[in-house]
Amino acid sequence: MKEKFFVFNKKVYYNFFIKEKINAGLILKGWEVKSLRLNKVTIINSYxxxxxxxxxxxxxxxxxxxxxxxxxxxxxxxxxxxLLKKKEIEFLQNYINKKGFTIVVLGLFWKKSWCKINLAVVKGKKKHDKRNILKKKIWNVKKTRLLKKNI
Known part of the structure; x- marks a missing residue:
């Protein structure tokens, strides 16, 4: 089932390679839930x-x-x-112990009346990686335009 995020961190896809994704529950106070329902939250630098x-x-x-x-x-x-199971915590702990990996927040979503958080195990991109990805995107756009002209 695809989650519908009410808060989403787009910068993660630009700055990191995503290896794994996990959903987890959050322990919140009452006023925090009320604020979340009105989207009064920022997750940009969350880890x-x-x-x-x-x-x-x-x-x-x-x-x-x-x-x-x-x-x-x-x-x-x-x-x-x-809130995670023991196996999931051990899984994340193993990734944290590996060099270069970190765990960041992708987004927040509602599952019934519970607020859930989507976590991602990521590895940072270098500047040349970002340039190569941009070149590939530009080439794919040009390629589709050329194919449309020839048809």
Whole structure:
């Protein structure tokens, strides 16, 4: 089943090669869920680490609503724990231990009433990789135009 993201990180596809994708649950507070429903979230520099066999996401910025209670302390950059099975955590831990791999956030989506996060195991692109990919895209566009003219 294809997820429909309400927040998506397009820069991941430009800056990284994607090796694996995993869906995970998020542990959130009530005000965070309300803010997520109104798309008050940024995931651009979000990344994942494993500490004490638990997995956490950093730099997932959820801004609080102005209409929420004043007696609650808001921390928009709070480190959020993710819900994964032990095998999935070990799988991600193995990739983190390999040199050059990191885990980033691809997007957020709703599954029924639960907010889920899509993670990607990635390896960074070098400048020459980005140039080669751009050249291939340009060549594919030219090739389709040439084929259309000849038909």
């Amino acid at each position: 994942v680490t494993v500490l004490d066999k638990k997995i956490y996401v950093y730099n997932l910025d959820i801004s609080p609503l102005k209409t929420v209670c004043n007696h609650i302390q808001f921390d928009s950059k709070r480190v959020k724990q993710l």
